[in-house]
Amino acid sequence: MSHDPRSDAPGNSPLATFLSGVRILDLSQYIPGPLATLLLADMGAEVVKIEPPKGDEMLELGPRDQHGRPIFYNSLNAGKTIRRIDLKDDAGCAEFLELVRAADVVVEGFRPGVIDRLGIGYDVLSGVNPGIVLCSISGYGIGSGRAGVAGHDANYLALAGLLDRNGTDSPIFFDPPISDVSGSLFAAVAILGALHGRIRTGKGCAIDLALADTAMPLQMIQIAAYGANGTIPGRGETYLNGGAAYYQVYRAKDGRHVVLGAIEPKFWKAFCERAGQPDWVSRQSEELPQHALRRDVAAYFAGLSTGEITTRFQGVDCCLSVVNDLGEALADPHTGERRLVRRNAAGELQALFPAWVDGIPPSPRGPPVTDGTDKPEFPPKPQPK
Numbered sequence: 001m002s003h004d005p006r007s008d009a010p011g012n013s014p015l016a017t018f019l020s021g022v023r024i025l026d027l028s029q030y031i032p033g034p035l036a037t038l039l040l041a042d043m044g045a046e047v048v049k050i051e052p053p054k055g056d057e058m059l060e061l062g063p064r065d066q067h068g069r070p071i072f073y074n075s076l077n078a079g080k081t082i083r084r085i086d087l088k089d090d091a092g093c094a095e096f097l098e099l100v101r102a103a104d105v106v107v108e109g110f111r112p113g114v115i116d117r118l119g120i121g122y123d124v125l126s127g128v129n130p131g132i133v134l135c136s137i138s139g140y141g142i143g144s145g146r147a148g149v150a151g152h153d154a155n156y157l158a159l160a161g162l163l164d165r166n167g168t169d170s171p172i173f174f175d176p177p178i179s180d181v182s183g184s185l186f187a188a189v190a191i192l193g194a195l196h197g198r199i200r201t202g203k204g205c206a207i208d209l210a211l212a213d214t215a216m217p218l219q220m221i222q223i224a225a226y227g228a229n230g231t232i233p234g235r236g237e238t239y240l241n242g243g244a245a246y247y248q249v250y251r252a253k254d255g256r257h258v259v260l261g262a263i264e265p266k267f268w269k270a271f272c273e274r275a276g277q278p279d280w281v282s283r284q285s286e287e288l289p290q291h292a293l294r295r296d297v298a299a300y301f302a303g304l305s306t307g308e309i310t311t312r313f314q315g316v317d318c319c320l321s322v323v324n325d326l327g328e329a330l331a332d333p334h335t336g337e338r339r340l341v342r343r344n345a346a347g348e349l350q351a352l353f354p355a356w357v358d359g360i361p362p363s364p365r366g367p368p369v370t371d372g373t374d375k376p377e378f379p380p381k382p383q384p385k
Contacts, residue, residue: 141210
């Protein structure tokens, strides 16, 4: 049997020490909040996930592994301590606030206004612990006209104008969910910034992050173009959404696909020359959308299998790749070399924090651990002298 580097257990990475001593209470469910706190846990934060008595609803969502474990839930909550508290009960609120006294961060994903009705809004939390950082993640933000409206990723992308220009005959949404995942990243960044700022001020803050807003900074160059020229890109009209022959997905003879990303002229030239089509080199500057050139390049790739394409363009620096499915991507040599997708001791395959620190990749995460004690999870924080 060949060696599988995805199952290696490397030495402890310095990544896991970056947030040592930081204590996080996570009230959120599904993807945005739990992914944000997972990334912070990867950097060494201690995360206690507070769930209602029946648990996170994601426990019942998605497939289970051969041991009956909830795959989606475990992947997002690995390494966290799970504590169940009824926040609708006075005793539960008192228990939670006792945890807040020794915590640094609270992350919540309720609809705006819910934590205030529960009696654990920011004014209450900061009264218990002036240094607490509260990160509220919601669909449309606190105080928004849509604050009470339900929504999911496709709704946020539609609202932000991003969905409109992606796809072919009609708009198409994405897997993984862009606003949910980018919301996790922005939340983690904002929390880190707030913790750094607290060093200077000694005070925490309340962060209001709306998932519907996260798509806007992702399209900042398109927004800048609209601000300057009033241009609205249509589907298949720009080089980023299918209008260019040099940045395009093509179907091969065997039914599989390749993607050509030869944006820079030197890469396009290298592609054209190896393809035996030197007359295409000057055509890169044709006006978008490049329908005629796309047809010509499509006809070229349609005459070759993906194996023939790989052989012909081996060693040619032209940004040409076969489109892998997920299984092929996980088996790709690059994935093995980077050691950022590996199994933990329980056999769960995990996508780890995508960064090596001091030449060491991150270690696999342990499974979620249910806290069975009646004591607050965090001991009191030492008081400054």
